[in-house]
Amino acid sequence: MKILAIHNRYQIRGGEDESFDLETSLLEKNGHQVIRYIKDNKIIDELPLWQVGLRTIWSRSDYRSIRGLIQKERVDLAHIQNHFPLVSPSAYYAAKHEGIPVVQSLRNYRLYCLNSYLFREQKVCEDCLGKSIPLPGVVHKCYRNSRLGSTVVTASISTHRLLKTYQTQVDAFIVLTEFAKQKYIHNGIPAEKVFIKPNFVDPDPKAGRGDGGFVLFVGRLSAEKGISVLLRAWEVLGKRTQLKIVGEGPLQSDVEAAAVNTAGIQYLGRQSLADVYDLIGQATALIFPSLWYEGMPRVIIEAFAKGTPVIASYLGAMVTMIEHQKTGLHFQVGNSDALIEQVFWMLDHPQAWSEMRQAARSNYELNYTAEQNYQMLMQIYQRVLGSVSRVP
CATH class of the missing domain: 3.40.50.2000 (Glycogen Phosphorylase B;)
Incomplete structure (x- = not known):
């Protein structure tokens, strides 16, 4: 053809x-x-x-x-x-x-x-x-x-x-x-x-180990991606786990300031695809706090391919892509307190989270090859x- x-x-x-x-x-x-x-x-x-x-x-x-x-x-x-x-x-x-x-x-x-x-x-x-x-x-x-x-x-x-x-x-x-x-x-x-x-996602990046001891945001640093929700949450969560942020965009200065002033935030700027895959594989979870419906975020599929569960807003595409407490967690859109609650749940349930890594990888193999x-x-x-x- x-x-x-x-x-x-x-x-x-x-x-x-x-x-x-x-x-x-x-x-x-x-x-x-x-x-x-x-x-x-x-x-x-x-x-x-x-x-x-x-x-x-x-x-x-x-x-x-x-x-x-x-x-x-x-x-x-x-x-x-x-x-x-x-x-x-x-x-x-x-x-x-x-x-x-x-x-x-x-x-x-x-x-x-x-x-x-x-x-x-x-x-x-x-x-x-x-x-x-x-x-x-x-x-x-x-x-x-x-x-x-x-x-x-x-x-x-x-x-x-x-x-x-x-x-x-x-x-x-x-x-x-x-x-x-x-x-x-x-x-x-x-x-x-x-x-x-x-x-x-092609080629298959293969599952990671999730042993990096941090959670990850990858995406455009803009309002609709929920950056403000993410940064507010880490004013509390920074004492419990590290957040690494990858990306560029109009809110980059806000992220850079938060990395200086808020404990637990590291800004990595723009990274190569290979390095992004490596980071996703190491991360305990991918955080996806988007405020708009989204189409079908590629980074969520990449996370599943690496066996990394996703903590995401309960909105639009994310509702059907992520199964709560199986391939990730949902929280109320725009609600930083709700995000904090779900990250605490992840940290307090390591065995369940390990099982969710396997489920996330299986979801990729079933739906996204x-x-x-x-x-x-x-x-x-x-x-x-x-x-x-x-x-x-």
Whole structure:
């Protein structure tokens, strides 16, 4: 099979970029030919804002380029990971005009939400759901705290809702969890077009020993990740166990200050993937205090692969990914006292925690390997290929 893989990379590399690279490599390992069409958001700062705005709604250049690439390579299927903002939904129309099916992976809520997180002012926000024009996002400047930028993104969302782009131009949507599937169905995506396929970790990093004597946070240092909840909790927990923090982001200065002023916190900055895996394997637990729904956090799957249980907010994807007192622990979202309580439970139940390490590893082997993920992806591809007749 020849697949056109389309992706708009982020300015700061994140989970979607990692997923794109892993998935395309997985396809190639299994004998498929992958044609990559990639744009990088690093060029945004070099472009006039009006040009970026227009491209967000419709990119004429990408429409022409994608049509030409399909004609030249005779690809069987287009799979889009992220089209925002440079490629735009014009990619769907280009593929459809060439008669090939379109698959779209959905790893956030950009179809309805200007900042894609359904998150505002430190809490979940669904004010724009169900609205043909997401005006609350403009009022609150939800896209990069910019009224102009928010207006541009609103124009793109509203235009393609009016055109019914997502209902008519996409043959299959891949979501990560049942939670996300229901959100999309309730907001207008046809149920028969939504398929669940989780993230995966490849190659298998193998289980660690969990003997490092610390717990670990890995992720973007930003408000929606619950950094403030984490730091408040360690004002108490620092006397009992060490917290190591890996990552970068807008709240980095807060983390650096906490590492100086609060006992038990060590900030490690950005680390290589190999070093992150090593740290996860050594950690007693991964702490995941996110305040938003999340898509399917790759770091949780990586923790399971290393046999490390996860202590996470009871919210969104984390509700179904983690089984309380089996593969990890849940605590009330945004509640640092509740996080403290669950860390104390972990420290006070070493035998149960040892058993939970084995359960976490088994969860990875059952649900998140490359082999299982490839079979699920092929089933989706075959489904859409059987439903679309190619234009001769």
